Amino acid sequence: MNTPIKALDEMIRLTSPFPESVAVKEWKAKGRKVIGWVNPYVPEEILYAAGMLPFQITGNNEPVQMQGAEAHIYSNTCSYIRTCWQLQLDGKYNFLDGLVSSSFCDQDKRLFSVWEYYKKLPYMDLLYAPRKRDEEAVALYLADLEDFRDRLSQHRLNSIPDRDVANSIKVYNRGRALMHQLYELRKRERPPVTGAEALEVSKAAARLPREQFNALMEQLLDEVQRTGREIKKGKRLMVIGNDLHNTNQIAELETLDAVVVVDEMNCGIRYAWGQVDTTLPPMEALARYYVLGRPVDMHNWNSDGRLEFIGELATQYKVDGIVSEIVRFCTYNGWDKFDLRKQMEKRGIPILDIDIEYGHPAGAQAKIRAEAFIEILEGVA
Amino acid sequence: MITVTQSADADKLITAEELEKKIRMAAEGIKKQPGLMKSSAGYMELVHKYVDRIVTAKEKGKWVATHGTQQPLEIYEAMDVVGIFIEFWGVISDAVKLESVPEALSISTSTGTPGEVCSFFRNLDGLMHVGKWPRTDFMLYATSSCDNVKAYHTLGRRYGIPSFGLERPYLPYTPKAMEHWKNEHKRLIAFLEEQTGKKLDYDRLKETVRLSYRLTELVLEIDKLVAHVPSPMSAECFGGPLMAMRLLPGTQDAVDYLTALRDELQERVDNGIAAVKNERFRVMWSSFAPFWDPGLLPFMQQKYGAVSVCEVLARWRGEANWMLDPEDPLGNLAYKTQNSPGNCQYSSSIDWAGQLVEQAHQYKADGAIFNNNWGCKQAAGLGVLCRDELMRHCSVPSLTLNCDVIDSTFTTRAEVEAQLDGFFEMIEASKAYKDRRNPK
Ligand code: SF4
Numbered sequence: 001m002n003t004p005i006k007a008l009d010e011m012i013r014l015t016s017p018f019p020e021s022v023a024v025k026e027w028k029a030k031g032r033k034v035i036g037w038v039n040p041y042v043p044e045e046i047l048y049a050a051g052m053l054p055f056q057i058t059g060n061n062e063p064v065q066m067q068g069a070e071a072h073i074y075s076n077t078c079s080y081i082r083t084c085w086q087l088q089l090d091g092k093y094n095f096l097d098g099l100v101s102s103s104f105c106d107q108d109k110r111l112f113s114v115w116e117y118y119k120k121l122p123y124m125d126l127l128y129a130p131r132k133r134d135e136e137a138v139a140l141y142l143a144d145l146e147d148f149r150d151r152l153s154q155h156r157l158n159s160i161p162d163r164d165v166a167n168s169i170k171v172y173n174r175g176r177a178l179m180h181q182l183y184e185l186r187k188r189e190r191p192p193v194t195g196a197e198a199l200e201v202s203k204a205a206a207r208l209p210r211e212q213f214n215a216l217m218e219q220l221l222d223e224v225q226r227t228g229r230e231i232k233k234g235k236r237l238m239v240i241g242n243d244l245h246n247t248n249q250i251a252e253l254e255t256l257d258a259v260v261v262v263d264e265m266n267c268g269i270r271y272a273w274g275q276v277d278t279t280l281p282p283m284e285a286l287a288r289y290y291v292l293g294r295p296v297d298m299h300n301w302n303s304d305g306r307l308e309f310i311g312e313l314a315t316q317y318k319v320d321g322i323v324s325e326i327v328r329f330c331t332y333n334g335w336d337k338f339d340l341r342k343q344m345e346k347r348g349i350p351i352l353d354i355d356i357e358y359g360h361p362a363g364a365q366a367k368i369r370a371e372a373f374i375e376i377l378e379g380v381a
Numbered sequence: 382m383i384t385v386t387q388s389a390d391a392d393k394l395i396t397a398e399e400l401e402k403k404i405r406m407a408a409e410g411i412k413k414q415p416g417l418m419k420s421s422a423g424y425m426e427l428v429h430k431y432v433d434r435i436v437t438a439k440e441k442g443k444w445v446a447t448h449g450t451q452q453p454l455e456i457y458e459a460m461d462v463v464g465i466f467i468e469f470w471g472v473i474s475d476a477v478k479l480e481s482v483p484e485a486l487s488i489s490t491s492t493g494t495p496g497e498v499c500s501f502f503r504n505l506d507g508l509m510h511v512g513k514w515p516r517t518d519f520m521l522y523a524t525s526s527c528d529n530v531k532a533y534h535t536l537g538r539r540y541g542i543p544s545f546g547l548e549r550p551y552l553p554y555t556p557k558a559m560e561h562w563k564n565e566h567k568r569l570i571a572f573l574e575e576q577t578g579k580k581l582d583y584d585r586l587k588e589t590v591r592l593s594y595r596l597t598e599l600v601l602e603i604d605k606l607v608a609h610v611p612s613p614m615s616a617e618c619f620g621g622p623l624m625a626m627r628l629l630p631g632t633q634d635a636v637d638y639l640t641a642l643r644d645e646l647q648e649r650v651d652n653g654i655a656a657v658k659n660e661r662f663r664v665m666w667s668s669f670a671p672f673w674d675p676g677l678l679p680f681m682q683q684k685y686g687a688v689s690v691c692e693v694l695a696r697w698r699g700e701a702n703w704m705l706d707p708e709d710p711l712g713n714l715a716y717k718t719q720n721s722p723g724n725c726q727y728s729s730s731i732d733w734a735g736q737l738v739e740q741a742h743q744y745k746a747d748g749a750i751f752n753n754n755w756g757c758k759q760a761a762g763l764g765v766l767c768r769d770e771l772m773r774h775c776s777v778p779s780l781t782l783n784c785d786v787i788d789s790t791f792t793t794r795a796e797v798e799a800q801l802d803g804f805f806e807m808i809e810a811s812k813a814y815k816d817r818r819n820p821k
Pocket residue numbers: 078079080081105106107108242327329330331332
């Protein structure tokens with residue numbers, strides 16, 4: 001049994017209770033605003049430069065019963081969206097001063113509209129999330145970002161100068177670099193953290209003021225190195241697919257003789273990926289980073305790069321198998337399934353597909369399949 | 382190429398050739414059916430032309446593009462590219478061979494594509510998997526309808542078919558957004574020129590754009606006639622304007638058909654001929670018409686005296702004057718594809734609901750039916766908001782039908798009928814309905 005990581009405990013303390021946490025209350029106590037963001041094409045850097053706390057709208061470790069949400073959103077909407085809306089209906093997101101989303105997928109676009117119609121917040125905005133990854137897409141997104149900055153400036157009755165955006169970029173770059181260091185450490189034969197712990201770290205990054213997170217992240221890295229922490233498990237897994245925010249879903253896998261060493265989630269490795277170029281004008285640098293600077297994701301039309309990325313990560317992290325967790329009704333992942341399996345077969349990497357309800361623990365069936373999967377991996381070794 | 386799956390029941394699956402033959406026969410047959418609008422024959426002929434163009438493309442030296450919504454088909458037309466709109470293929474398959482779609486869907490599922498994905502695309506997926514999709518030279522698509530658009534690249538990659546997507550801004554009406562969108566049209570042309578080895582003739586494009594604009598004018602005239610109380614448009618021609626304007630813009634055939642339809646509707650209004658003798662209800666479709674059950678519209682007309690007066694995806698907004706400069710066909714087209722019917726799918730739900738409210742007023746609707754297509758995530762987050770807006774602004778109640786857009790096995794006619802019985806009873810008893818029928 002490994003000793004707990006103090007810095008992680010502190011992250012968890014600050015981000016509890018979910019979502020209106022200690023950190024949120026402290027932030028608001030100083031008269032500052034909290035803006036919810038929904039998906040990976042909302043640049044937190046601009047919100048932070050505006051003196052606001054960007055807070056990712058998600059569920060957490062408690063499964064949410066979504067029947068109430070179905071009064072506004074039909075049940076053939078993915079459970080991530082229904083969870084978020086249910087939490088809003090339950091008053092959990094009453095602390096928000098605004099919401100910014102992007103047209104990342106059909107369903108978060110609809111969530112935004114429902115929010116706007118039934119519970120309008122003082123500031124609401126929606127950006128375009130380019131599907132292509134080329135110069136035209138960068139220009140399109142940049143124009144949107146500039147308009148967004150103008151509207152936000154108008155809302156706060158104060159401009160958001162390039163200088164502040166540039167400072168914010170530095171803070172967020174530092175956070176990414178630190179998170180990435182943790183990913184690098186997980187390449188070790190015996191990684192210093194479990195997948196469940198790593199997910200708690202990523203969640204904290206999206207919920208804490210980034211400077212505060214960075215300080216804790218430095219402590220965390222120092223702590224795991226100093227204590228020589230090691231997770232000793234037989235098999236190395238990679239989790240791919242939709243974002244998971246219920247850490248127990250990873251922890252359940254790790255009750256088996258396996259550890260999750262890497263993921264390809266937007267809230268995971270993509271969130272820690274790369275750096276915004278600080279030599280460019282800051283808004284352009286942001287546009288380039290968000291459109292081109294991260295690995296291809298499920299919403300990009302051309303998902304060739306996503307499939308390659310998953311294969312490459314699997315090699316780099318020496319994974320024994322991939323667990324693909326797909327939230328039902330998520331169209332994007334559905335379309336990658338066939339080709340992903342073919343590609344991974346070519347690379348000799350076994351995949352286990354699990355359909356999940358966002359935030360809900362996998363059922364008994366899925367558990368049995370996961371156990372059988374690990375047994376197969378053991379047989380392969 | 383993927384090898385053809387042997388287990389599929391190939392006899393159940395429709396082919397382009399079979400479709401062409403059956404529609405040709407239906408077009409002949411319909412002429413002999415009494416009691417239908419004259420234009421129903423023209424409609425079937427138009428459908429036949431559409432399919433025939435696909436079947437004979439190769440021998441005529443044309444290219445074939447499988448495509449999605451909001452495409453500038455006028456460019457295709459000017460470049461000898463024949464389109465197969467995937468949604469149409471599912472709809473017409475249902476009309477001709479009801480067992481084809483469910484079979485194609487089960488093939489799609491066998492490849493691992495989840496059953497909750499929209500059936501328009503699963504039908505494409507299944508038919509491609511067994512080599513029954515019409516021969517396709519390229520896949521063309523745009524950010525417009527939904528997340529499934531990703532399937533074009535995915536399937537293109539799988540079957541070695543080149544593809545191109547037009548990236549559309551979310552907020553389209555800023556100068557920068559319009560410039561970007563027009564530029565995307567230029568990139569599409571460059572893609573087609575590269576694929577076909579042919580240069581676009583801009584004079585030809587001007588002509589297809591001119592014809593397309595004529596279609597818009599005709600559709601707007603038709604809309605005004607359909608809005609007449611009682612409505613002259615009978616169920617058998619309801620899909621005609623959509624077919625002409627969204628599948629064959631830039632063609633003289635479509636202009637001729639809509640001209641004839643407009644004239645017939647005018648004649649019916651002048652002579653007091655309505656779709657049904659006693660028009661009891663005026664129905665609007667707030668997501669799409671019931672494609673999975675081609676007989677439902679005539680049935681509703683007959684059983685309830687319920688006339689379908691509009692479908693949101695087939696109606697222009699406002700005056701639709703998109704011909705900004707006849708000398709700039711691309712600029713006009715870019716503007717048109719932002720505005721054209723169906724594009725509300727890509728805008729906010731509040732915008733969509735706003736359009737419904739306008740239409741409810743314009744067409745004097747008594748009730749709205751929202752088909753909640755199981756696989757459509759655009760619709761799933763939209764129906765309730767639309768219902769609330771329609772009630773708030775014009776006291777028009779809504780019925781939600783849970784369905785699959787083209788899978789006839791998803792729901793039965795009896796289930797739908799039971800819901801319709803209750804819905805129309807409720808409307809008839811409502812104060813708003815009585816006030817509309819007997820204004821003080
Ligand atoms: S799970 Fe899929 S469908 Fe749902 S919000 Fe996320 S990307 Fe969109």
